[in-house]
Amino acid sequence: MTAIIQTIDTADGAFTILVDDRQRVLSSGWTADADAIVDRLAASARPEAIREGETDAAAAALAYYAGDLSAIDAVAVKQTGTALQLAGWAELRAIDAGEPLTYTSFAARLGNPRAVRAAASICARNAPALFVPCHRVLRTDGSLGGFAWGLPVKESLLARESSAR
Numbered sequence: 001m002t003a004i005i006q007t008i009d010t011a012d013g014a015f016t017i018l019v020d021d022r023q024r025v026l027s028s029g030w031t032a033d034a035d036a037i038v039d040r041l042a043a044s045a046r047p048e049a050i051r052e053g054e055t056d057a058a059a060a061a062l063a064y065y066a067g068d069l070s071a072i073d074a075v076a077v078k079q080t081g082t083a084l085q086l087a088g089w090a091e092l093r094a095i096d097a098g099e100p101l102t103y104t105s106f107a108a109r110l111g112n113p114r115a116v117r118a119a120a121s122i123c124a125r126n127a128p129a130l131f132v133p134c135h136r137v138l139r140t141d142g143s144l145g146g147f148a149w150g151l152p153v154k155e156s157l158l159a160r161e162s163s164a165r
Contacts, residue, residue, distance in 0.1 A: 003047035006055045007032050010065050011160075012153045015130070020047065023056045024078040027127035030149040040127040040148070045080045061130060069097040069164055077128040084110070088122035095136040097161040102140045116140075124148065136161075 003026060007016040014032035019025055026047070027040045038046055056075070063071035079089050091109050095101055101109070107119040123134040124146065135154045139145040147154035 001047050002049040002051060004053040004055055005034055005037065005050050006053060006058050008058050008061060010061065012156050015061055017055045017057045017061065018047075018050070019055045019057060020078055022076070022078075024076040025055075025057050025128040025131050026078055027129075028057070028061075028131060029129045030153050042080060057131065064130070065160075067164060069161055072131050072133070075131045077131050079127065079132070081125065084118065085122055085125060088119065089126060089132050092123070092126065092132050092134055092136070095133060097133070097136070098164060100136045100138050100158060102138055102142075103145070104140050106137050120145070130157075133157075 001021050003018050003020055005016060005018045007014050013030050015028065015030050016032060016034065016037045017025060017028040018037050026045065027037045029037055029040065031037065034050065038050070060071040060075045073093070079086065088110055091106070103116045103119045104113055107113050107115045110119060123137050126132050126134040129149060135147060135157045137145070144151050144154050
């Protein structure tokens with residue numbers, strides 16, 4: 001499979017999107033470094049080849065940044081992982097913009113409120129950032145917690161979503 005990669009400019013800096021041959025987002029994040037995007041994927045999920053090109057997801061990301069927060073909701077993604085990870089990533093997509101959850105609440109949605117570390121791990125292993133909005137999960141005390149692309153980006157995304165509500 002040959003994947004397509006595209007980098008766009010956003011209010012939070014360069015945003016790079018890697019899609020498969022069916023335009024499903026494999027990985028994305030706030031960097032212009034293609035290797036950093038590919039490295040978010042498990043070795044078995046990495047494409048055989050990558051070429052630069054246009055991605056359908058870029059238009060959705062730009063629409064999100066222009067104020068249409070729901071534009072990212074219908075973007076197809078392709079993730080590989082355990083059954084719990086897949087369920088967790090699906091649940092992340094169900095979190096409404098401007099309505100962040102705590103890791104404990106996220107774990108409860110997955111059926112085990114005590115599985116906070118597992119919930120955090122699901123967020124940490126999420127490759128198609130923005131389209132699977134792991135940035136919408138916070139520490140129990142309301143602080144930001146971690147984010148693969150840096151806390152300033154997470155804070156900016158949450159502020160954008162909060163002010164649009």
